[in-house]
Amino acid sequence: MNASDPVSVVITTYNRSDALLAVLDGLSRQSDRHFEVIVADDGSREEHVRPIVESANAKALKLVHVWHPDVGFTAACIRNRGVALASSPYIIFLDGDCVPERDFIAQHKALAQTGLFVNGSRVLLSPKLTQRVLAGSEQICGRSWLFWLGQRVLGHASKLTHLLRLPDLPRRIERAFSWKGIRSCNMGVWKADFERVDGFDESFSGWGHEDADFVLRLHHSGVLRKNGFCATEVFHLWHQEANRNKASQNAQRVKERVKNGLIRSTLGYSQARLNDNARISRL
Structure with a gap:
C-alpha cells in the first residue's frame, strides 16, 4: 500500500468520552494524514456523545459518528455499522481506549498486504498514568525512549516493544489459526475480505470472542494473520474489566466453528437493517 492511499479507521466506544478524546488527539497527530475516522458508538449516553x-x-479529522441504542454489549453490530460507512478499501479497527502512536497509520499501511490481515498489539498503561492522560496533564504520543523506560520501571507501562520498529519479514505471518493475541482493538483488514466473511457475527451476545470468531472465519476463507508487533502498538488506557458472563459460551461457539470450517456470519454485515433507530452525524 502506498502512503497516499486512503484508509478508514473504525473506532468502537461506549460511555467513555474522556478516553475517546485522547484517542482522537492521537489520531490528530499522525504523520500520515490520508485516513478517515468513523466512531462506532455502542449506545453511549448523550453526555458522552456531545463532547465527541x-x-x-x-x-x-472529518469524523463520522454512528450511534445505535444501548441494548447491551453489541460490539459486533456497531463495528459492522462503522464499516458500512467506510469509503476506503482498507479498514483499521481501533478501540476508543487505545491511543495510537504518531506513526500508527503509516505502520499499518506499510504492513498491509493482499491475502493477509494485520493483528496489532497494545501496551497496557497503569491507572495512574491513564488518569494523567485523561486529565490532559501527560502527553504519551511521540515521547522518547527515556520517558518510556521510566514509565516501565515505575510500573506504568506493561512493555517497551512500541519503541522498536522491526522490518516486514515473513516471520510475521502465521499460517495456522491461533487464539493467542487476537486484538480487534488494533487490527487492519481489507474491506473485500471483511465482506467475504460477512463481517462480525452479531449473533454473539455479551463480551468476548466475537473477534476470535471473525479471525477464524478469515482464516477459513484463506486470509492469513500478520502480526504487527514492534510496529503498530497502541497505548491501552486502564479501565475495569467488562462483565464476562457470556465469555465461556461464546468461546464454545468458536471452538465448534474451528471444526466446521464456517466462513460467513450467521447474522452479519450484509443483513437488512430496517427501522432500527441508528443515528449518523457527519462532522
Whole structure:
C-alpha cells in the first residue's frame, strides 16, 4: 500500500468520552494524514456523545459518528455499522481506549498486504498514568525512549516493544489459526475480505470472542494473520474489566466453528437493517 492511499479507521466506544478524546488527539497527530475516522458508538449516553461531536479534533479529522441504542454489549453490530460507512478499501479497527502512536497509520499501511490481515498489539498503561492522560496533564504520543523506560520501571507501562520498529519479514505471518493475541482493538483488514466473511457475527451476545470468531472465519476463507508487533502498538488506557458472563459460551461457539470450517456470519454485515433507530452525524 502506498502512503497516499486512503484508509478508514473504525473506532468502537461506549460511555467513555474522556478516553475517546485522547484517542482522537492521537489520531490528530499522525504523520500520515490520508485516513478517515468513523466512531462506532455502542449506545453511549448523550453526555458522552456531545463532547465527541463538538470536539475540535473531530471536526479536523472529518469524523463520522454512528450511534445505535444501548441494548447491551453489541460490539459486533456497531463495528459492522462503522464499516458500512467506510469509503476506503482498507479498514483499521481501533478501540476508543487505545491511543495510537504518531506513526500508527503509516505502520499499518506499510504492513498491509493482499491475502493477509494485520493483528496489532497494545501496551497496557497503569491507572495512574491513564488518569494523567485523561486529565490532559501527560502527553504519551511521540515521547522518547527515556520517558518510556521510566514509565516501565515505575510500573506504568506493561512493555517497551512500541519503541522498536522491526522490518516486514515473513516471520510475521502465521499460517495456522491461533487464539493467542487476537486484538480487534488494533487490527487492519481489507474491506473485500471483511465482506467475504460477512463481517462480525452479531449473533454473539455479551463480551468476548466475537473477534476470535471473525479471525477464524478469515482464516477459513484463506486470509492469513500478520502480526504487527514492534510496529503498530497502541497505548491501552486502564479501565475495569467488562462483565464476562457470556465469555465461556461464546468461546464454545468458536471452538465448534474451528471444526466446521464456517466462513460467513450467521447474522452479519450484509443483513437488512430496517427501522432500527441508528443515528449518523457527519462532522
